[in-house]
Amino acid sequence: MTEHVRVAVIGSGFGGLGAAVRLRREGVTDFVVLERASSVGGTWRDNSYPGCACDVPSHLYSFSFAPNPDWPRTFSGQEHIRAYLEHVTDLFGLRPHLRFDSEVLRMTWDPRELRWDIETSGGRRYLADVVVSATGPLSDPKVPDIPGLDTFPGKVFHSARWEHGHDLGGLRVAMVGTGASAAQIVPAIQPLVSRLTLFQRTPPWVMPRVDRPISGAERALHRALPVTAQLRRGLLWGIRELQVQAFTKRPNELGIVEQLAKRNMARAIKDPALRAKLTPDYRIGCKRILLSSAYYPALAQPNVDVVASGLSEIRGSTLVAADGSEAEADVIVFGTGFHVTDMPIADRVVGADGRTLAESWKDGMQALRGASAAGFPNWMTIIGPNTGLGNSSMILMIESQLNYMADYLRQLDVLGVPPGPRGTGGRRVALDARPGAVHAWNRRVQDRMTRTVWNTGGCTSWYLDANGRNTTVWPGTTSEFRRATRQVDLAEYEVLRAPATLKRDQVTA
Numbered sequence: 001m002t003e004h005v006r007v008a009v010i011g012s013g014f015g016g017l018g019a020a021v022r023l024r025r026e027g028v029t030d031f032v033v034l035e036r037a038s039s040v041g042g043t044w045r046d047n048s049y050p051g052c053a054c055d056v057p058s059h060l061y062s063f064s065f066a067p068n069p070d071w072p073r074t075f076s077g078q079e080h081i082r083a084y085l086e087h088v089t090d091l092f093g094l095r096p097h098l099r100f101d102s103e104v105l106r107m108t109w110d111p112r113e114l115r116w117d118i119e120t121s122g123g124r125r126y127l128a129d130v131v132v133s134a135t136g137p138l139s140d141p142k143v144p145d146i147p148g149l150d151t152f153p154g155k156v157f158h159s160a161r162w163e164h165g166h167d168l169g170g171l172r173v174a175m176v177g178t179g180a181s182a183a184q185i186v187p188a189i190q191p192l193v194s195r196l197t198l199f200q201r202t203p204p205w206v207m208p209r210v211d212r213p214i215s216g217a218e219r220a221l222h223r224a225l226p227v228t229a230q231l232r233r234g235l236l237w238g239i240r241e242l243q244v245q246a247f248t249k250r251p252n253e254l255g256i257v258e259q260l261a262k263r264n265m266a267r268a269i270k271d272p273a274l275r276a277k278l279t280p281d282y283r284i285g286c287k288r289i290l291l292s293s294a295y296y297p298a299l300a301q302p303n304v305d306v307v308a309s310g311l312s313e314i315r316g317s318t319l320v321a322a323d324g325s326e327a328e329a330d331v332i333v334f335g336t337g338f339h340v341t342d343m344p345i346a347d348r349v350v351g352a353d354g355r356t357l358a359e360s361w362k363d364g365m366q367a368l369r370g371a372s373a374a375g376f377p378n379w380m381t382i383i384g385p386n387t388g389l390g391n392s393s394m395i396l397m398i399e400s401q402l403n404y405m406a407d408y409l410r411q412l413d414v415l416g417v418p419p420g421p422r423g424t425g426g427r428r429v430a431l432d433a434r435p436g437a438v439h440a441w442n443r444r445v446q447d448r449m450t451r452t453v454w455n456t457g458g459c460t461s462w463y464l465d466a467n468g469r470n471t472t473v474w475p476g477t478t479s480e481f482r483r484a485t486r487q488v489d490l491a492e493y494e495v496l497r498a499p500a501t502l503k504r505d506q507v508t509a
């Protein structure tokens, strides 16, 4: 079966659903949202581990166009964020556009017809004039290739694929990794397990999380006077905007924050040897700062061992660290992150010259204004290269990219000739980012990157790719990005025109 659509959105997390809402608001109804899973939610569907919650306050970590006066906590849990996304789906009438169990296996640009030919699981094929790829930066779990993993007799799973049917009560659990997910999982499971061994390659900097229930009175106020929720959001945003300069231009100023983080650790960790293990040797902010008031107290409990070394080998139920120490375990939980700079979707996108996006990005991901790659016309990505944030809400960046997407579609409308009543006579156009424009944008981003804490802070992190280049984080404020993505600059694109437009039914037959 083949379906022709104007726009194919891939993914139904915040990015894909946001794109769908925006398309409808722009009057575009001829679109589908292709989702490999069987429900919406993305990150917040897939990550259901104990303790899973946002680490940017909910009133900022939500769509500006769909405020939720009823967030239950300052940092709401996964189930509430997932329910919010289901609610957004219903509120904006997105269900008819959703195509679940539709994993995009390959999409190929057809240079003659100027459209994307998309193969999905289940054999269904889509022809789309424009593709909006919102497959998520943190959606494909990464499990390290540990020698002997296949000899482990117990249960093994990744934090983003939690096995809820497997009760951890009374078991010896090994947690591998100390990122944002691990910092939430450790305190949630420590009271249940008999022994928790944490394999820590690098200690994170951890600041307290001021998490509390949002009172009934506050919620009633936000419902009755929506402007109060807007003010709250504005305040949360403004504070984070003011922090950006320290991350991007003056990392030395972050020394004060390090002192606060050390004090936070000292309050919970009384053992000097454990404190030494947990003290980072790089500038705070270089890796994502973790927010948790429960992580250190959990690590101080007698049933927890912190191994200050990565897991290097597994011999049956014995886990061997790089420093030679050994621990026994019944379950291994990998909190080892995602394929971020080597996202699998890039292998599945075949551009104008027959090369995949992954081949085109072999020296590092780059995209004009975080959205468009040269040689991949009418394809744009949401949360593309260098759009990530170290300290604020990704929803702000997504909404900026949606502005760009909306203008992109408007430009296509202006440049093209719409088909006549029976699908004939139109002239389709496509926009292909000029390589010079992509390089110029990327050079500006990378020049600014040289002073940032992510590049100078003395750590290695998932922000950096295999070549040590930071292709993930935006080195500026969210307002700067908003300005940079307000509209498409046609000088940055080559306009491609189809030689002649066929009747729609001729194409889809």
Ligand SMILES: Cc1cc2nc3c(=O)[nH]c(=O)nc-3n(C[C@H](O)[C@H](O)[C@H](O)COP(=O)(O)OP(=O)(O)OC[C@H]3O[C@@H](n4cnc5c(N)ncnc54)[C@H](O)[C@@H]3O)c2cc1C
Residues within 6 Å of the ligand: 010, 011, 012, 013, 014, 015, 016, 034, 035, 036, 037, 040, 041, 042, 043, 044, 047, 052, 053, 054, 055, 056, 061, 102, 103, 104, 105, 134, 135, 136, 137, 138, 139, 181, 345, 382, 383, 392, 393, 394, 395
């Ligand atoms: C545990 C966790 C906590 C986080 N907390 C925060 C936070 O507090 N604040 C913040 O700003 N950010 C946070 N993030 C980052 C978060 O990923 C983004 O904020 C945002 O949710 C990303 O939305 P998205 O739609 O781009 O991607 P996702 O939510 O990852 O959605 C991508 C969707 O694409 C689908 N998909 C992927 N490949 C294909 C394919 N080939 N075919 C079809 N469908 C496909 C996936 O199934 C998924 O549904 C967190 C991430 C994680 C993992």
